[in-house]
Amino acid sequence: MATKKDASIRSTCAPVRKRVRKRPKSGRRKGSKSPKHAIRIVNEPTCQHTFSEQQFLGLQVTANGVTLPVQNTSLTTLLSYAIMNHGPNPILAVLEVSPNAIQFAIDQKYTVPTGSMKVINPMHFLKWTRLTLTTESGGSASSADVYFQSQY
Incomplete structure (x- = not known):
């Protein structure tokens, strides 16, 4: 779990x-x-930075996919998803953006090989962002940790 x-x-x-x-x-x-x-x-005026992090650890990724919660990224100046593949199969990571949290468009798509990590940043700005993970090999499951980090 x-x-x-x-x-x-x-x-x-x-x-x-x-x-x-x-x-x-x-x-x-x-x-x-x-x-x-x-x-x-x-x-010069003082600057304030807020750092926020959410960790999704021990995700079981299958061909059906795992979609992480939608993030409101409207106030962020910088955001990243770090995906670590700990399982035996490659993982396909799809980053999507949306203006209304209902209709999403693919922004970035990466393959995360076994035993490695990828960092994904959105290329386009819209209010909502989400990440979906699936295995590339069809039916075989894999496990992953995902870190969502943002700064405003």
């Missing part, structure tokens, strides 16, 4: 102090006491 684990980590970036050279203004008055070149410190 497959297990699903959720993890979410939030990190905040500290303000960045940056040195900027100030160029002399043209038409400066003669005898002005301000230096021609000054350095000023600029505080």
Whole structure:
């Protein structure tokens, strides 16, 4: 039986102090006491990144296929599916995207050989994303672990 684990980590970036050279203004008055070149410190706004992960471990993949839950990826800036094939047969991984979580179009299709890992990223942006795994060899089952990771 497959297990699903959720993890979410939030990190905040500290303000960045940056040195900027100030160029002399043209038409400066003669005898002005301000230096021609000054350095000023600029505080840039803090950045926030949210990392989210879902693990689907011990999936039993057959010719009928295993479809993972649909993910709302509308707010993500980066997302990846890592598929690890632990079974004796190659796995076909199909990544699909959808505007409405009902009608899906194939975005990426990869074969994951036995004992290896593939990372899949969508090429097209739509609100919903899902992954379907099937075995290539017809009736023989295989096992896999899938990690869905996103950053916003």
